[in-house]
Amino acid sequence: MEEIGKETGKEGGKPIIELIDVVKSFKQQKVLDRVSLTIREGTTMVIVGGSGQGKSVLLKHMLGLLKPDQGKVLVFGRDLARVSKGELKDVRKEYGVLFQNVALFDSMTVFDNVALPLRERTKLGENEIRAQVEEKLSMMDLEGTGEKYPAQLSGGMKKRVGLARALILNPRIVFFDEPTTGLDVSRSNEIYRLFYKTQTRLKYTAVIVSHDVPKIFKLADYVALVADGKIQECLTPEDFQLSENPAIKSFVKETMGPIYSSEEEEMGFYEADQR
Amino acid sequence: MMKYLEKIGDDFFYYLDQAGRMGIFLFHCLLGILKPPYKLGPTIRQIHFIGARSLFVILFTGAFTGMVLALQGYYALRKVGSEGFLGSAVGLSLIRELGPVLTALMVVGRAGSAICAEIGIMRNSEQIDALECMAIDPHKYLMAPKFIAGIISLPLLTFVFDVIGIFGGYLVGVGMFGVNEGAYFQGMYSSVEWRDIHMGIVKSLVFGLLIIWIAASKGYFLHFERSGGFGAEGVSRTTTNAVVLSSVTILVWNYLITAILL
Numbered sequence: 001m002e003e004i005g006k007e008t009g010k011e012g013g014k015p016i017i018e019l020i021d022v023v024k025s026f027k028q029q030k031v032l033d034r035v036s037l038t039i040r041e042g043t044t045m046v047i048v049g050g051s052g053q054g055k056s057v058l059l060k061h062m063l064g065l066l067k068p069d070q071g072k073v074l075v076f077g078r079d080l081a082r083v084s085k086g087e088l089k090d091v092r093k094e095y096g097v098l099f100q101n102v103a104l105f106d107s108m109t110v111f112d113n114v115a116l117p118l119r120e121r122t123k124l125g126e127n128e129i130r131a132q133v134e135e136k137l138s139m140m141d142l143e144g145t146g147e148k149y150p151a152q153l154s155g156g157m158k159k160r161v162g163l164a165r166a167l168i169l170n171p172r173i174v175f176f177d178e179p180t181t182g183l184d185v186s187r188s189n190e191i192y193r194l195f196y197k198t199q200t201r202l203k204y205t206a207v208i209v210s211h212d213v214p215k216i217f218k219l220a221d222y223v224a225l226v227a228d229g230k231i232q233e234c235l236t237p238e239d240f241q242l243s244e245n246p247a248i249k250s251f252v253k254e255t256m257g258p259i260y261s262s263e264e265e266e267m268g269f270y271e272a273d274q275r
Numbered sequence: 276m277m278k279y280l281e282k283i284g285d286d287f288f289y290y291l292d293q294a295g296r297m298g299i300f301l302f303h304c305l306l307g308i309l310k311p312p313y314k315l316g317p318t319i320r321q322i323h324f325i326g327a328r329s330l331f332v333i334l335f336t337g338a339f340t341g342m343v344l345a346l347q348g349y350y351a352l353r354k355v356g357s358e359g360f361l362g363s364a365v366g367l368s369l370i371r372e373l374g375p376v377l378t379a380l381m382v383v384g385r386a387g388s389a390i391c392a393e394i395g396i397m398r399n400s401e402q403i404d405a406l407e408c409m410a411i412d413p414h415k416y417l418m419a420p421k422f423i424a425g426i427i428s429l430p431l432l433t434f435v436f437d438v439i440g441i442f443g444g445y446l447v448g449v450g451m452f453g454v455n456e457g458a459y460f461q462g463m464y465s466s467v468e469w470r471d472i473h474m475g476i477v478k479s480l481v482f483g484l485l486i487i488w489i490a491a492s493k494g495y496f497l498h499f500e501r502s503g504g505f506g507a508e509g510v511s512r513t514t515t516n517a518v519v520l521s522s523v524t525i526l527v528w529n530y531l532i533t534a535i536l537l
Binding site: 063064065089090092093095097099100101103104105106116117120121165175 | 397400402404407408409410411412416
């Protein structure tokens with residue numbers, strides 16, 4: 001079995017995604033407040049943060065699904081807030097996305113789901129499409145599932161189909177929105193192994209929104225914490241865990257620390273439970 | 276008083292916003308129809324869904340509408356001794372008004388609701404976001420085949436409705452009440468003009484466009500619904516709204532087209 005984990009803090013190539021002073025509000029609530037973040041080509045950026053802190057909103061800005069109220073979202077040097085529909089489509093041709101709930105087309109078979117980008121975006125013949133889809137399904141250990149429908153698959157299998165679809169056109173950037181949500185430990189590890197295997201092979205830049213801390217640190221080159229609508233800091237996983245930034249310390253304590261803040265508190269809960 | 280005014284202003288901007296969004300949506304969908312590549316498969320599948328699978332309900336409603344028209348028409352015409360005009364009364368009523376309107380209302384109930392729910396569920400489960408992120412235009416990929424199918428299917432279904440309705444009227448008028456068979460068809464032949472048929476065709480084309488436009492856009496913009504578009508309840512509420520709005524719009528446009536073309 002392949003070992004997960006790699007050397008972190010890779011410098012990477014030129015900036016591929018740059019968020020500059022991005023502000024986004026929904027009605028009166030400011031979700032992103034002057035957020036700036038740079039993601040370099042070939043690296044893995046993990047975005048962490050508590051629920052409702054704006055991780056998914058940040059991701060949606062990078063995907064061009066939301067436009068900022070202020071600031072710039074530069075992808076390949078093009079500002080997604082100001083590009084035309086055609087230019088946005090060109091940018092997205094370099095994207096692969098694994099959604100939190102996978103977003104497979106439930107009325108299509110697994111094969112058709114994975115084949116869709118090839119059918120709609122290339123002029124390949126059906127034989128070539130079949131060969132490529134089967135190759136990706138096999139890469140995801142999904143041989144023999146092509147004729148099944150998403151509803152007939154387990155959660156882990158759906159995620160793998162989603163990953164196969166995201167990677168079918170060999171994108172330059174792959175976005176993962178909570179890739180292991182709803183999966184047990186062994187299925188989560190399976191997804192991480194596949195991520196590691198495919199990234200090593202296809203060399204894509206990865207942006208992962210996750211709260212699977214600390215496991216996700218093994219895959220990250222950089223970790224950015226979103227809290228109170230801001231990127232608190234963007235550091236290597238090692239530096240992140242040792243950071244003195246109060247927001248990071250609090251996040252690390254909450255996610256990696258013990259469940260109870262003291263032995264007395266633990267005993268108190270235990271005794272309450274006995275009663 | 277201020278609260279009342281605020282509410283009116285809020286409603287006004289909400290509906291203006293919704294109308295603007297739907298207008299832009301229609302523009303993109305029509306553009307999607309014109310933009311290559313042209314794929315026949317999805318359009319044929321939609322014609323099968325909207326058209327062929329509505330056939331049974333159209334046959335059924337068409338037959339009974341023609342029958343009841345003949346029943347009521349015979350009752351009224353007999354009072355003035357003009358039973359011979361039964362054919363023209365049935366034919367004109369069906370071709371100019373009832374055929375296009377009832378066909379459209381049946382398609383709203385059968386296909387319009389299904390389209391709204393399908394697109395709404397796709398919106399809720401991020402399938403439409405997924406399409407956009409794959410650089411696949413949902414207006415072209417999802418909507419254009421539905422629009423083409425609606426515009427093709429409605430006139431064909433209306434034609435079926437009219438023909439079956441005329442034969443339904445024949446069964447009651449000629450078969451039950453003994454109206455002269457020749458008078459039934461001759462009356463229809465001499466009173467129905469090309470402009471009546473033209474009006475029926477125009478109506479069914481417009482209704483086809485309206486049904487798909489309202490159903491698809493309501494589903495597509497489910498997340499903008501003020502009453503909350505998320506979850507199963509949101510989809511069901513939006514589908515109900517789409518059906519009601521489509522039905523009312525059809526009746527309003529029916530009047531407008533009649534007034535313009537008369």
